[in-house]
């Protein structure tokens with residue numbers, strides 16, 4: 595969708611901001627550009643909507659060499675969100691959001707109706723916020739308006755330059771979560787600039803780690819964290835990357851253990867015999883549709899009347915997660931519920947349980963890291979588990 599071919603930008607004073615850059619962003623993919631101040635991230639981004647012209651190489655958007663596309667027409671295909679979003683101070687939030695569709699020739703009423711939909715989409719009730727002026731919003735709310743405005747023309751591509759940089763960490767995390775939710779339904783092709791590795795890891799399908807004017811590594815968050823390509827990347831992503839990797843490694847079916855499974859209407863005697871044969875101290879209890887009901891302890895069944903059913907002794911399950919949730923969520927759920935294992939579901943269907951041991955193995959699986967990296971991450975995780 596966006597392709598850089600040997601792109602260089604040398605400013606008039608001789609500064610090489612971007613040096614022979616080649617990479618591609620697939621349709622619907624969110625790529626984060628991350629690196630220290632002055633490494634060329636913003637220059638890279640501004641070359642895509644021709645706010646800056648490269649001095650060498652070519653950039654393609656959907657197969658078109660953008661040098662041949664009229665810049666105004668090009669920018670209609672590209673939403674742009676920046677930190678100082680530059681809302682018009684004398685226009686209401688609704689009118690700010692409606693500006694682009696209106697400029698694109700939509701009748702005013704239609705543009706405003708679309709703007710209201712977009713505000714709703716980014717979590718701002720248009721009946722509450724639509725008539726306010728930008729100065730009457732919090733920083734986080736202003737950024738949401740910025741995102742709504744960038745989406746107003748329904749562009750296939752979004753460029754976002756530190757869009758959540760000016761808000762406090764709590765609001766920032768909130769905006770990130772909302773943006774991920776939005777992206778999971780909109781599937782825009784996104785280039786997202788940040789200097790914050792946590793943000794890059796959290797949002798990116800892939801991350802481009804910038805050194806000075808060049809990309810040092812371009813890969814998935816799990817690989818960048820697990821197997822940094824150079825000492826520079828290793829230093830940039832930080833010594834606690836083993837823990838960061840927990841945030842980007844999903845629970846997979848293969849990570850799960852299969853405990854004994856009982857059903858609500860199973861007779862106690864048969865259930866106990868089955869558990870004894872497995873040497874199990876507890877079993878998962880499913881309902882008649884194979885959905886998760888809870889669990890039952892062998893001790894509880896041992897004291898029960900043999901002609902009863904599992905139903906009377908089963909306890910509801912509090913700790914469960916959907917398959918695909920990040921290991922970090924599994925880990926914090928275990929801690930929160932003081933649970934030695936948690937159930938993993940696909941919709942309502944029970945798939946198996948994740949234990950600390952399996953979590954540890956999943957973390958190992960997540961990387962192609964060399965032995966040194968693996969053991970380091972393991973040690974870090976072990977320290978946390980022991981704490």
Ligand SMILES: Nc1ncnc2c1ncn2[C@@H]1O[C@H](COP(=O)(O)OP(=O)(O)OP(=O)(O)O)[C@@H](O)[C@H]1O
Pocket residue numbers: 605606607609610611629630631632633634635636637638789
């Ligand atoms: N108009 C310009 N003239 C000369 N040098 C420039 C110009 N704009 C940017 N630069 C230089 O180009 C390099 C890359 O700048 P750029 O803004 O792309 O970095 P960045 O990675 O986005 O940094 P930050 O995170 O601080 O925004 C820097 O050394 C910067 O000083």
